[in-house]
Amino acid sequence: MTPEQFLSDFHEVAQIGATPNQGVDRQAATPEDRLTREWFRAFAERRGWEVRVDGIGNQFAIVDFHPDAAGDTPCVLLGSHLDSQPLGGRFDGAYGVIAGLHAAARLEDRVRSGDARPAVNLAVVNWFNEEGGRFAPSIMGSSVFAGLMDEAEMLAVRDLAGVSVREALEAIGYLGTDARPTVASYAEVHIEQGRILERESTQLGAVDYSWYTQKLDIEVLGEQSHTGATAMADRHDALVAASQVILKVHDVTARYEAEALVSSVGQLTLEPNSPIVVARRVHLVADLRAADQAIVADARATLLEQIDAIARERDVKINVRDFDVRDNQHYPESGIRLAEEVAAELGVSARRIRTMAGHDSVAMNRIAPTVMMFVPSVDGVSHCEREFTRDEDLVTGVAVLTEIGWRLLQGALEPSGVAGVGGAAAGAGAAR
Template sequence: MSSEAFLTDFHEVARIGATPAGGVERQAATPEDREVRDWFAAFAARRGWPVRVDSIGNMFALVEWRPGADFVLVGSHMDSQPLGGRFDGAYGVIAALHAADRIATRVAQGAPPPEHNLAVVNWFNEEGSRFAPSIMGSSVFAGLMDEQEMLQVTDRDGVTVAEALDAIGYRGTDERPTPVAYAEIHIEQGPVLEREGIPLGAVDCSWYTQKLDVEVLGEQSHTGATAMADRRDALVAASEVVLLVHDVTEEFEPESMVSSVGYLTLEPNSPIVVPRRVHLVADLRANRPEIVQQARDLLLERIAEVARKRDLTIDVRDFDVRPVQRFPEEGLELSEKVAAELGAGIRRINTMAGHDSVAMNRIVPSVMLFVPSVDGVSHCEREFTTDEQMVVGVDALTEATWKLLHGELDGVREEQR
């Protein structure tokens, strides 16, 4: 298929859940997510590719040449953050569909049939905005998260993952394809490729990630009738915790760590009631595990001081700890070979963000490619990558997938990564 056909499809999908400022909102298992899933299924149906949906909502469009053979999986996710960008995730799925179609056409026209079959995947709930934790579908697939536990995760309204998938008709029962390798292309979500003028990045490792689930428990009281000295205001204490999380990065080398609080709820959330409870999630990431561990320990000490000073309780729980994942050297060399054949520049690059490829790299050799992000921004409506940059990525993904299908990473073992 032509680059024009890819771009037509990409911009068509961007209208599903479109926001006024040019982004999209397609949180997991919402009507907008159902609509984009229907689009995925229709793309496959027009080509005669069967689609499987597994019990955590992952979708697989199958292109089979050898009955009974294992599959190279290629794809990403189509759910988004609230008021998110139209490129994050969806670009990788649409690129994978078009790469698969190009490869199917190539084989039909007489090219050597692949040794493996191909499955284009749309992973469920990569973003984790409606249902935490993120990277859920691929992590369940890889055996890193318990499926039954994830199906019972609830959103803010108490709706479970299972109920939400049932509501949109995408909790399936189909068998999962057996993977032999995985490939994904994604926008960088950072400034490096644009800053250096390089069209492709080959991801060599992911950053260490750790989240802290923080519950601040004060006492509910009247905002007008309670003396300041008598208040046990959970929101005031939580505000101090937010600043502690932000400021802890200053204890380490510049750009070696990032931190944030992106999720916060308070109770009872009334304008005339001193808050009694605040729940927040802190996110710590660094290129070395010991930095995150040191930051965590500092935060626990300082949060305990806030609790003593404010005369309330702050409970902190570790969760969603993700170790550094190193991608196989053979996959990096494959990506560099593809770039050379296309005449495109490429550099090795870390990923600070989590991706489905990080989960899949735990069980099969995986290739992760980046294309530039304008201004390095993501998870917002002004997220942007040019058509030309996306087209280079589709070409690279096509050729990388072709090599995987012909066994170029066969024999790469777990211990080599």
């Protein structure tokens, strides 16, 4: 398949759930998400590939080079996710899935035209709910696959409207029962979501490690009262206390060197959310990330002290729970070198790079040899409608992914004592 065909498909998918400012809104298990899944299925079925959907909604397209083999032949797996943030960008995630489909089609053509048949199969995956915008935590589908999260617990997670993951997947027809493929190795290409590659005029980033992530689930409990009739001295305003917490989460970064720690509060809900009622409850999630786990631990400890002081000052109760903690993940040196070697052979400039954001590859790296790559993001902007990557950079990433996929099919990264290289069964582990 040609670069022009890839770009045509990419820009076609970008019309699903398109927003007025050239972004997309395709949150997990919504009607728009269903349409992208149908597009994925149609692409695979046109090629004669088997399509599977597992118990958490992960979608697989399998290129079977060994149809007569007994049992489940392991797969080299390529992919990412098709869901988006609310008013998100059209490149995040979707690029990696469509690149995976086109790389797989090129690799299949290569084998069918006479190149040596690999000992393993090839598959492309669309992971469920990587974004976590509708259902928390993020990276859900790949984490269940890898045994890091419990399937039953994740199916019971509810969105802000009270709809569970199970109910949402059933509603769009994508709560599957198919067997999960066994994975020999995994590769993912993604937009950087940062400024490094563009700033340095580098075409490819070979990801070597991920940042440490710590989220805090914070519940502020005050007392509901009348905004007009209640004396100021008698109020226990949960929203005022929550606003102080939000500022502390922002300000804690100043304790460390510039950009050593990033933090934010991205979600906040309040009750009863009436213009004439003092808030009784506010729920928010704080996100702390750094390359150094010790910095995150210190920031967390500082915030807990400050939050306790705010609760006493405002005469409210504040409950804090650790949530979605992810340690540093270091990608295999052999995979990093493979990406560098392929880039050099294709005349593509490359450098090693870390990921501050989480990706499905972070989960997959725990159970299979994994290669993660970035292509440049314009202005380093992501999770918004202005997110953008140039066509030529998208095409370059597909070319590199295709060649890496070929090397993986030839056994370039053999599993090296990694437990659970097969698709993990439901309930194989729990999230931290």
